[in-house]
Amino acid sequence: MLYLWPLVFVLAGLALYTVLGGADFGAGFWQLFASDDEIRDEAHHAMAPVWEANHVWLVFVLTVMWAAYPSAFGSIASTLSAPLFIAGIGIVLRGGAYALRAGTRTVVEQRHVDTVFSVSSILTPFALGTVVGGIAAGRVHVGNPGGSLVTSWLNPLSITIGVLAVAVSAYMAAVFLSGDAARLGHRDLAERFRIRALGAGLVAGAAAAVGIVVLHVDADRTFTRLTDGAGTPALAVSVLAGMATLALLWRRSYEPARYTAALAVAAIIAGWAVAQDPVLLPGLTIRQAAASHDTLVAIVVSVLAGAVVLFPSLALLFRLTLRGTLRSGPEQEHATASARPLRAGGVRLSVAFLVAGVGFLTVANAPWAHAIGVTCLFGFGVAGFRRLATTT
Amino acid sequence: MLSPAHQQYLLQARQMQALSFAVHIPLVCFGIAFPALVLFAEWMHMRTGDDVYRRIARRWTKVMAALFAAGVVTGTILSFEMGLLWPNFTGTFGSVFGLGFAIEGFSFFLEAIFIGIYVYGWDRLSPRTHFASGVPIVIAGMTGSLMVISVNAWMNHPGGFRFAHGRVTDVHPWRALLGNGYLWHELVHMYIAGYMVAGFVLAGAYAFGRLRGHWDRYQRVAMAIPLAAATLATVAQVFVGDWNGRDVATLQPTKLAAFEGLGHTTKGAPVHILGWYSHGRVEYGIPIPHLLSLLAFHSADATVQGLDAVGPAERPPVNVVRYAFQTMVGIGTALALLALFHIGFAVRRRRLPESTWFYRAVVLAAPLSLVALIAGWTTTETGRQPWVVYRVMRTADAVTGANGIPVGYATLAVVYLALAAGVAWVLLRLQKASD
Numbered sequence: 001m002l003y004l005w006p007l008v009f010v011l012a013g014l015a016l017y018t019v020l021g022g023a024d025f026g027a028g029f030w031q032l033f034a035s036d037d038e039i040r041d042e043a044h045h046a047m048a049p050v051w052e053a054n055h056v057w058l059v060f061v062l063t064v065m066w067a068a069y070p071s072a073f074g075s076i077a078s079t080l081s082a083p084l085f086i087a088g089i090g091i092v093l094r095g096g097a098y099a100l101r102a103g104t105r106t107v108v109e110q111r112h113v114d115t116v117f118s119v120s121s122i123l124t125p126f127a128l129g130t131v132v133g134g135i136a137a138g139r140v141h142v143g144n145p146g147g148s149l150v151t152s153w154l155n156p157l158s159i160t161i162g163v164l165a166v167a168v169s170a171y172m173a174a175v176f177l178s179g180d181a182a183r184l185g186h187r188d189l190a191e192r193f194r195i196r197a198l199g200a201g202l203v204a205g206a207a208a209a210v211g212i213v214v215l216h217v218d219a220d221r222t223f224t225r226l227t228d229g230a231g232t233p234a235l236a237v238s239v240l241a242g243m244a245t246l247a248l249l250w251r252r253s254y255e256p257a258r259y260t261a262a263l264a265v266a267a268i269i270a271g272w273a274v275a276q277d278p279v280l281l282p283g284l285t286i287r288q289a290a291a292s293h294d295t296l297v298a299i300v301v302s303v304l305a306g307a308v309v310l311f312p313s314l315a316l317l318f319r320l321t322l323r324g325t326l327r328s329g330p331e332q333e334h335a336t337a338s339a340r341p342l343r344a345g346g347v348r349l350s351v352a353f354l355v356a357g358v359g360f361l362t363v364a365n366a367p368w369a370h371a372i373g374v375t376c377l378f379g380f381g382v383a384g385f386r387r388l389a390t391t392t
Numbered sequence: 393m394l395s396p397a398h399q400q401y402l403l404q405a406r407q408m409q410a411l412s413f414a415v416h417i418p419l420v421c422f423g424i425a426f427p428a429l430v431l432f433a434e435w436m437h438m439r440t441g442d443d444v445y446r447r448i449a450r451r452w453t454k455v456m457a458a459l460f461a462a463g464v465v466t467g468t469i470l471s472f473e474m475g476l477l478w479p480n481f482t483g484t485f486g487s488v489f490g491l492g493f494a495i496e497g498f499s500f501f502l503e504a505i506f507i508g509i510y511v512y513g514w515d516r517l518s519p520r521t522h523f524a525s526g527v528p529i530v531i532a533g534m535t536g537s538l539m540v541i542s543v544n545a546w547m548n549h550p551g552g553f554r555f556a557h558g559r560v561t562d563v564h565p566w567r568a569l570l571g572n573g574y575l576w577h578e579l580v581h582m583y584i585a586g587y588m589v590a591g592f593v594l595a596g597a598y599a600f601g602r603l604r605g606h607w608d609r610y611q612r613v614a615m616a617i618p619l620a621a622a623t624l625a626t627v628a629q630v631f632v633g634d635w636n637g638r639d640v641a642t643l644q645p646t647k648l649a650a651f652e653g654l655g656h657t658t659k660g661a662p663v664h665i666l667g668w669y670s671h672g673r674v675e676y677g678i679p680i681p682h683l684l685s686l687l688a689f690h691s692a693d694a695t696v697q698g699l700d701a702v703g704p705a706e707r708p709p710v711n712v713v714r715y716a717f718q719t720m721v722g723i724g725t726a727l728a729l730l731a732l733f734h735i736g737f738a739v740r741r742r743r744l745p746e747s748t749w750f751y752r753a754v755v756l757a758a759p760l761s762l763v764a765l766i767a768g769w770t771t772t773e774t775g776r777q778p779w780v781v782y783r784v785m786r787t788a789d790a791v792t793g794a795n796g797i798p799v800g801y802a803t804l805a806v807v808y809l810a811l812a813a814g815v816a817w818v819l820l821r822l823q824k825a826s827d
Contacts, residue, residue: 074483
């Protein structure tokens, strides 16, 4: 069963990316169709502290995938190179727009930057959706490339999932932003995002329904197992959670709506995985694709150890963001100086470290001596830095 | 498991990868060094109450955030390209080296999380909490470098697996990545380079301002910090670079022979400065007898392996590697002289130099440090050719069989040009906002 663990991590990462990264993309979607600056600014400011962290889920998915299922990853990357490249370019443009917005001064400049941001925010989830669709439709075989470079992603299922990804993103963003605006006391703005969330939710539901029909045509085995087999409970959970979200939004319960929306996304991803199991790519089972035992153990250990550091950190970031501390928290007093006099010195110590470092690193030739040498050179830099950096 | 594909545009694929690295690596330098410099300024403010340090730290935070955003997305492109351009490399060896990137992902996570808190937490968090939120960024910069360089070191000196009939067996990822003797010199070299590049570029900006008459206490204090980081790092780099050379001499002798254009295995081998490699020897260069043997093996009469130890198909393009190497070492030497002058002057006179020539030199050091950085990566990456995994897999066997590389290359070039222009524009805006 060890060979399944990394895939569970990948799918969990994909679900988190869809929910968190999706909210990020969706904010761009609403910026494009914003009728005024209020919506545009809220969409920008709410996401600014968290977008980078949300984005890393994608990197997590890619890296675990290629470490644990290398041949499948190679085949997917080669065959679906076009949509992956489009997504990559979209990501560069989005990040660039974030960096650029800090320098804008006039509304016109801001509009230009926001347009680039919005268009790439729609393009990227669409392209990534087509990748998922291509894999789910079984159009990627083992090979370099293993399938058509065109129809592997320009096919009915890919396009439907691409649209679904955009709709889910817009929906996640609107749910998040309406809650955020309500918390800030902007009733009116919260209401406008709520309407958008309801609209996007309906579109997402419709796209998902179309997706099920298309799946029937494109990947009959997955369809059967999803609608009448192992994947059915997950599908049912997804449908119920989706409907519950709409009901909660209707009643303006923003916080619970976020969680049911996330559940709907996670459930459909789980359903897809269960329905497709044990096939990863046509002719390649998950077990066949998996790396060898030592690597799988190393990945599982690393991911679990990483999670111990990651989740508390993420919780801190989200708590600060959701409470609004990072945006509208009370201004803190500036640091009051402890005003102890700084010791001078450091020069002699620094020189001593340098001499020792050169001796161990350059004259000696054993690895342990090199380790001491590098440590001494580090000491040279640290010991001398305060003095040199304050010599003006 | 995947079979090698014929790729008409192999050279373009390599150039596209090189372009992506050349854009990302300078940003990595800022990722490594900038957080520590910002934290130092913040700490100085907490410690002395001097408001200038606070203003500096806040201004730099904005610059750091913009550069980090650009670093995030250009780094993501690299992780895409591992699959898009080299699916056979990732598909065949992902189980050996992939773990390195998976762990690096967590460093990246922590950097992104705490940079969000640090950047938006100014004046919202208590001073101590805010300072503390910056510390994980510095640590994640270190661990991130460690994991990424561990993969590059593995490509240069692969181990921890067996390879037969296109498949890897007996894989030990920890040994492959962290039990690799090639890792440590490369890691330290790059980490220090990060401080050199970030330090000189930042100091260069203030030196440029001084030449144009912007020079009061704020600028002096702000210039001293990155300049100190850069010059101390440069002094250390001289010795670390020498250590790198010795490790390359033992573990990748063909690469070392390409550095020096040493056509034939030679006892008491010389170093040539400048000149041009052709037909097994350096023409028109300035020879320094025995120096290569002395540097590489600490013995004037040591035998150094030449390019002729391997067949012509297994040699890198010598002049590219050699000139990249000479560029790096030449610039490094010039920067070391500048560093010695700065450190000596500052220690004896307890102030920054006043000569305009010094500031002109610092302005020049900014682009030169970037050139040296890129030249260094060119040296090691082109010096490894024709291999992507040294003596195990050829770059030509790693490349994608998908078409469209020229389109991708052109698109990426245009987008990166726009990104570079955009980032430059933002930095100028942030600069002007300060006046």
